[in-house]
Amino acid sequence: MITLTVNGMEHSFDGDPEMPLLWYLRDELGLTGTKFGCGIAQCGACTIHLDGYATFACITPISIADGSEVRTIEGLTEKGDHPVQVAWRDLNVSQCGYCQAGQIMQAAALVDSTPDLTDEDIDTVMSANLCRCGTYPRIRAAIKQAAEARTE
């Protein structure tokens, strides 16, 4: 039996321990905010926080999350007011929006964990997340805005 906390709620699971967290979240818990894009750690659409670290849910077997705390886009904040979420809305970052949950989770972890963000930090970390619509310039701008809001 695997037990884990997802967005503050405790869950247990006795199915296939190999099942990636992505499908557990989406199909078993109905938390569809976390997206499928590639299944092989290439696109970041499935980015979640596992014990606070940005993690690709598509390649993380649920067994690894045993005893861990998982946070998804639905539980990033109660009111949708993380500085990253606010900046995303302010700058109309999204196009189709499909990649954005992953982008926001990646960016939130980056902004929260890095006090003096450089352009290089942003490029390096955010290059893990693909956006087919091409929202990168706005993602970059929004992260800078969020980082500033954080330090204020």
Next chain:
Amino acid sequence: MSNNPVAVARIANVSRRSILLGLSAGSLVLAVGLPTLSRAQDAPVEFGADAMPNGWRDDPNVFVSIADDGIVTVTVHRSEMGQGVRTSIAMVVADELEAEWDMVRVTQAPGNEPRYGNQDTDGSRSLRHFFDPMRRAGASARTMLEQAAADAWNVPLSEVRAEGHVVRHAGSDRTMSYGKLATAAAALPVPDREGLRLKDPATFRYVGKADIGLVDNDDITRGTTTYGIDVRREGMLYAVIARPPVFGGRVVSVDDSAALQVAGVERVVRLDPPTIPAEFQPLGGIAVIARNTWAAIKGREALVIEWEDGPHAAYSSEDFEAELEAAVQTDDGKLILNRGDVGAALAEASTRIVAEYYIPHLAQAPMEPPAAVADVHDGSCEVWACVQAPQVTRLRLAQRMELPEEDVTVNVTLLGGGFGRKSKPDFVLEAAILSREVGAPVKLTWTREDDLQHSYYHTVSVERLEAGLDAQGKAVAWLHRTAAPTIGSIFAPDPRQKLPFELGMGLTNMPLDIPNVRAENPQAPAHTRIGWYRSVSNIPHAFAIQSFIAELAEATGRDPLEYLLEVIGPARLIDPSEIGDVWNYGESPERYPIDTGRLRKVTETVAEAIGWGRQLPVGSGLGLAAHYSFVSHVAVATEVEVVNGEVHIPRVEIAIDCGAHVNPDRIRSQMEGAVIMGVGQALTTEITFQDGRPQQGNFDSYLIPRMETAPREINVHLVSSGGYDQPLGGVGEPGLPPIAPSIANAIFAATGTRIRRLPVADQLRS
């Protein structure tokens, strides 16, 4: 199309419907080619939204509802795939309605064109075709509210005025809220279109304003949106399908015993292969149905299938490239343009320049792969799907399920990107077939491998260009041979010629100021499914033509900007039908002439912005391209830096003239996105085939740009001409075609190496 965007053309829609009407393949091709000529002589020729299947509607009762708390709900009938159409249409309606933006909500229409008008979200035409009808819908609703207030106060209509979500009586300064008026207003007749008062555009509060937040911003940033892949229904099962690895293949035998042992797998279902032409039929194969997606994927891996590969088993990109190259060497291709006497002019020219360009297959690869949920039971079929063409989806479901159209409901979710892929409802049909088979709701998911290996691929082209220059270096003869499999191949058995709508994407409608022009189209068969991809045939045409013009400049020692402007020629209005394009994106040639003045203007805009002519360090260079598509004029200037054979792009300047701006922020975002997609096309993205099988399976081999490979800086210039009473141009697609040639031209300036084959990949590595 689009997206966006995305990529589909009006004639293409005619073709979809034509098949439904049971036309034979032969007449289909004719109908596709020359819709206006196949009409009765005296019938009025229709253009724009009038010519689309099911046309347009502007009935406020269909598009606007107001609750007694004042909340205005706008029904958007076009699919949202990132182009911002849900926001833009709501802006138009809300503005004419004099509604407060924070009181406006959006709901998505199901597939039902008799009710909503055309819903094919492609061809960059949602606002082009629906700006006026949506203005009228908003204005009619506003007039009905005013009338209801006038009736309540017993004063003439002329004395009341709607503003800020209330109706005010000027004389008495009484006001009544929209919520209070809603019921009475709804009971009133819809005012006549003729006498309707539209707002003076100078008083627009939302239209043309850059600071409108997306209606889906809150849901997207909180993860509460619903895309096709997110839909959940009570008792739903999950499916994936093993499809024939080669288009046209079929299952010979299957051993599903191991698959059925996988925990969670419930059923294995065999699906029939399509008949040819395949159109939007599912590809057949073996479906695994399970209690969750993971079990379905594991079950599929455990299948042992023997395939028969069929007629395209030998399809190889390498061989096919050689075949296309051979085809463009001969002069026996179909003649598609002939002005002046190219043969004589070439013979007399002082210099002759020839170049050939190769543009590969591409996959749209929307970030959300195709996915749909279907619930088929007791003579009804309901689906939830990310489709660009909801009505076509409905018609095809009705046919396949043998149900009347009324018993088929197509709920349109958000689309996680479309780019033309989701114009084809094959994946929705798959879900419905499986739901009917197992008697439960089924979610069908395409994995990324499924998406990249069973796409409706962008075609593959060889373009051969030859020019004759006079003693001054001016182009006097132009010969273009284009060979590429046609989109018509999914609608008819083995056509080998490009259709007029494909040729009208930047070839037959090229405004060249050259006296002798000839174009030929040698045959090319299709060995896979060919489909629309954002901006479609404009991709190869623009790449070849804009590269070639820069090559001519180089050959004559002239400045590429000056040479490009010379080839475009002086500012003038060109009737596309007079230069050989009968299609013109389905628009009237009078309302939508090609305007070389506008093309020059956008070109000069980006040249100035990039600092054209400035000195750059060794290894850096500037490139230009201009292209007219989807009745908009676009130019791009790119700066590249080539280091150790790797191309970096510090800056791109892009200018579009698409007429008046409805949602300037979304025009900008579409240009930004087009630039980045274009960078991928130029540098890395390619689908190749070997033994009939696509060689790319996921984002580790189909390389789309990442933040670190995208341009550092993209500046969008909105060059506006004409007011809101002038025709609007497309936005979702026209940004894309000039990107790749501008990059290739910049690479030449930086390195002296001319890129004639896309993508660049490692061509610059020594």
